[in-house]
Amino acid sequence: MNFTSGADVSELLSLDHIRNQLIRLEDTIIFLLIERAQFAYNEKIYLAGAFKDELNFSGSWLEWFLFEIESFHAKARRYTSPDEHAFTPLEQLPQPIIKPQSLPSLLHQPAAKHPSVNVNHRILEFYIQQIVPGITSATKIAKGKAVLEDDGNYGSAATRDVEVLQALSRRIHFGMFVSESKFLLAPHDFIPHILDPNPDKLAGLITKPAVEAKLLIRLANKARVYGGEMDADGKVVEVADEEMAARGKIDLATIVSMYKDWVIPLTKDVEVDYLLHRLDGVPQSQIDEWMKGRKE
Ligand SMILES: C=C(O[C@@H]1C=C(C(=O)O)C=C[C@H]1O)C(=O)O
Numbered sequence: 001m002n003f004t005s006g007a008d009v010s011e012l013l014s015l016d017h018i019r020n021q022l023i024r025l026e027d028t029i030i031f032l033l034i035e036r037a038q039f040a041y042n043e044k045i046y047l048a049g050a051f052k053d054e055l056n057f058s059g060s061w062l063e064w065f066l067f068e069i070e071s072f073h074a075k076a077r078r079y080t081s082p083d084e085h086a087f088t089p090l091e092q093l094p095q096p097i098i099k100p101q102s103l104p105s106l107l108h109q110p111a112a113k114h115p116s117v118n119v120n121h122r123i124l125e126f127y128i129q130q131i132v133p134g135i136t137s138a139t140k141i142a143k144g145k146a147v148l149e150d151d152g153n154y155g156s157a158a159t160r161d162v163e164v165l166q167a168l169s170r171r172i173h174f175g176m177f178v179s180e181s182k183f184l185l186a187p188h189d190f191i192p193h194i195l196d197p198n199p200d201k202l203a204g205l206i207t208k209p210a211v212e213a214k215l216l217i218r219l220a221n222k223a224r225v226y227g228g229e230m231d232a233d234g235k236v237v238e239v240a241d242e243e244m245a246a247r248g249k250i251d252l253a254t255i256v257s258m259y260k261d262w263v264i265p266l267t268k269d270v271e272v273d274y275l276l277h278r279l280d281g282v283p284q285s286q287i288d289e290w291m292k293g294r295k296e
Contacts, residue, residue, distance in 0.1 A: 009104050013181045018174065019211070025171045026219055030226050032167055033135055034250050036160035040151035041136040045158050046128045062128070065158040066165070067092070082107055085173050087120045087165065107180055110280035116273045117176065119266050123168050126262045132161070134254030172263060175270030182206055182271075183278055188294035191287060194279050199272050206271045212264055216256055223255045 011017055044050045045061035057064045070088045073079070077096035079086050082103065086093060111117065136149065182205070183190050193201040227250035229237040279287060 009106060012104065013106055013177065013184065015178070015181045015185075018177050018181055022171060022174055023218075025167060025174070026215075026222060027226070029164065029167045029171065030219075030223050030250070030255060032160065032164045033131075033255060034227055036132070036157065036164055037135040037250050039136065039153045039157040039160065040149040041133055042150050042152075042154055042157045044150060045154050045161075046132075061154055062158050062161055063087075065162050069162050077101070082112065083170055083174065083177070085118055085120055085169050087124060087169070107176055107274075108278050108280075108282075111274045111277035112176055114273070114277045114280070117173075117270055117277070119172060119270055120169055122266060123165065123172060126266075127161070127165055127168065130262065131164075131254065131258055134258070135251055168263065172266045173270055175267040176274045178267070179206065179271040179274040179278070183275060187290035190275055191279065191290060194275060195287075197276055199276065202272045202275045203268060206268060206275070215264070216260055219259055220252055220256050223250055223252050226250075227252070 048058065048060045048063070051061050051064075052058075055061070055064050057067070059067075066087045070079075070086045071093055074086065074090075074093035074095075075097045077098055077100050078084050079090060079093065080096060080100035189205055190202065193205070231237055
């Protein structure tokens, strides 16, 4: 999110503004997945120790890429921005070489910084186990048996993986801004279920089925267009959905199920975990003030 666009806090925290950011991130994520789908599964890059002779690093090739890329980005103060969350533990990353920007304080810091709100470890797990095999032709038949496809493009594949993971992380952790926006609209609705922690009640308050349903339809349509083909005259070449994966484009079903089964549920987990800590450090007088605003 551009925090220095000149928009004021109320505009930056409006639900419409935040939802527009999430819609724009759909485009980013689809295009980055299309780029990753150009390379084979290359399972070796996800296995810890598979490059132990080449790397002075105990994790996988991808985790090494994350560490090196995030170390460079940390020097450029990337992780001082409230919508950026590193996969590498912050204490392992270098300090910024330039001072942090003075950004508007949009989130309740005790909630935003609570360890339970960072779900990057879960994002990495579902991406490797579910998404990469789904968008690449994970197996092929050679000499009569299924083998995991490996094209040796370990650097290109990991570079694309890091880009997708960073976009997914931004999108899912945007749940904090969504929660802050919804909380400030009706704090009295949320406070009883924070003081007497009730994650299910909080999940019920933040869940908007109509928004989710529209998203999944829009997402399939975008993936069909973005992953489609055009002839030299710019005329759309009709490709059946099931044909797209075979043509090395993108598997529509994987993209939609990624959002339905992973991105949306994880975003809502972030929303609930943020809310559970939204009153951490808040004076009782403020809580009483908010409760006065309760609809009688
Ligand atoms: C992000 C929101 O909160 C929830 C999560 C959504 C998502 O991850 O796309 C959509 C609607 C809500 O269930 C929202 O209300 O816009």
